[in-house]
Amino acid sequence: MKTIFITGASSGIGKATAEYFAEKGWQVIATMRNLTKGEDLAKLPNVIIMPLDVTNSKQIHETCQEAISKYDIDVLFNNAGYGLMAPMEVATEEEIHQLFNTDVIGTMLVTQEFIPYFKKRESGTILTTTSLAGIIALPLDGVYGAAKRALTSMCESIYYELKPFNVAVKVMIPGGTHTPFQVPHKDVTGYEKASENQRKYLLDGNAQFPLADEAVEVIYTAATDGKDKIHYPTDRVCQKLYDQYMNTNIEDFKIDFYHLLFETEKH
Incomplete structure (x- = not known):
């Protein structure tokens, strides 16, 4: 039986x-973080619930090492994180630190715990949830997008470090997903129209964002396909927008996207 270790579950x-x-x-x-939220998961066969607050470095070490010592883990899935949507000047220093501590530093520390383990067994897969906002810079996502781009860069770096040890490193890239994703600070003041147009862009003509069901199928594929591939957009809409961006000159995209957001005419 294969085993996956998931943060933010x-x-x-x-x-x-x-x-x-x-x-x-x-x-x-x-x-x-809160084990009471995992009571229904704990009722499922083959599911073990463990405490992990990714802003607590002591608990990261203790929980990861306990899991590694007890179970033969094949896949690490770094998923813990939350969002912040606001103009750059509005985010407080405390909010910036807290988001980076959770989304970036916590993920890095968890990954560090597993790297020696995977290298020693010469197998394993590290999956990390980033965001389309970490690929395409979006207004009001300056803090969140920077955090997710940092994670993307981390994954792309350790891809090279771990490939000689037969350890795969892959980036899971959601766009807008219909889940209770936490965005404790959301402020679009002064950018209401741009925010509305950005949402339309991410919806791509759909009434709502794709469900998590679509994402988990891609995540399962990434964990099992054995492909030497690093970027996995996690739904059909995100895949389309990702492909469009990757196939467009960044300077041309910047101009077109600006006009789309602010409904201005190109000159």
Whole structure:
């Protein structure tokens, strides 16, 4: 039986991933800050719930090492994180530190715990949830997008470090996903129209964002396909927007996107 270790498994993509892998016969180590939120997961066969606050470095070390010592782990899925949407000047220093501590530093510290383990066994896969906002810079996502771009860069760097040890490193890239994703600070003041147009762009003509079901199928594929591939947009809409961006000159995209957001005419 294969085993996956998931951070941020109490809701959204993390919880849906835990449920999906359990259904596929995997052993799932589902970690979260508040264990009461994992009571329903704990009732599923082959699911183990463990405490993990990724802003607590002591707990990161203790939980990861306990899991590594008890279970034969095949996949690490770094999923814990949350969002912040606001003009750059509005985000407070405390909010910036807290988001980076959770989304970036916590993920790096968890990854550090698993790297020696995977290198020693000469196998394993590291999956990390980033965001389309970490690929395409979006207004009001200056802090969140910077955090997710940092994670993308980390993954692309350790891809080279770990490939000689037969350890795969892959980036899971959601766009807009219909989940209870936490955005504790959301302020679009002065950018209301741009925010509305950005939402339309990410919806791509759909009434709502794709469900987490679509994302978990891609995550399962990434964990099992054996491909030497690093970027995995996690739904059809994100894949389309990702491909458009990657196939467009960045300077041309910048101009077109600006006019789309602010409904101005190109000259």
